[in-house]
Amino acid sequence: MDDLDALTGVILLAREMRRHLHELMADEQWAVDAGFRPPCLGALHVIAHHQPVCQREISDHLGLDASDVVGVLDILESAGMVQRQRDPQDRRRHAVVLTELGETAAGHFAELRARATERALADLDEEERRQFVDLLNRASARFTAGGGWVAAKA
Secondary structure, eight states: OOOOOHHHHHHHHHHHHHHHHHHHHHTOHHHHHTTOOHHHHHHHHHHHHHOSEEHHHHHHHHTOOHHHHHHHHHHHHHTTSEEEEEETTEEEEEEEEEOHHHHHHHHHHHHHHHHHHHHHTTTSOHHHHHHHHHHHHHHHGGGSGGGSOOSOOO
16 A cells, blocks of 8 residues: 555544544443533543633634534533533633533543544554654644644643
C-alpha cells in the first residue's frame, strides 16, 4: 500500500478512533439509554477541565456549531450530568458546570477515551504518541480554542 497523504491519514485515523469509541460506548447501556452521542463525551471533558464554562466556549473547544452544543447539553442535563446557571459575570450567558454524577461520568468517559486512543494508536510508542499529539496541536492551533486540542493527550 502506498503511503497516505495527510488528509487521508487523518480521516482514516478519526474514523478508527470513533469506531473504537462506539464499541466501548455500546457497553455503557445507561449512556445509550440516556441518548449519549460522541459529542457528549467531548462536552463532559471540556466542562470538567474548564468549569464553569459558557456554551460558546464548549462550541469553540469542540469545533461544534452552537446549536449542536445546545442539543448535547440538553442530553447531559436530562441525564443529570450538568447544570446550566446564569453566568454571574454576564447574565445573558449560561455557565455550565458538572453535577456530582457528571464528575463521576467525566472520569469514567476519560478512561474510555484513553482506551479508544490506545487501540487506535497501538502501533505508536509513548514518545511517538506525544509527538503526534504535539504535531496535531501545532497544525490545528489556529482552528481551536486556546491554540490546541482540548482532547486528552495520548
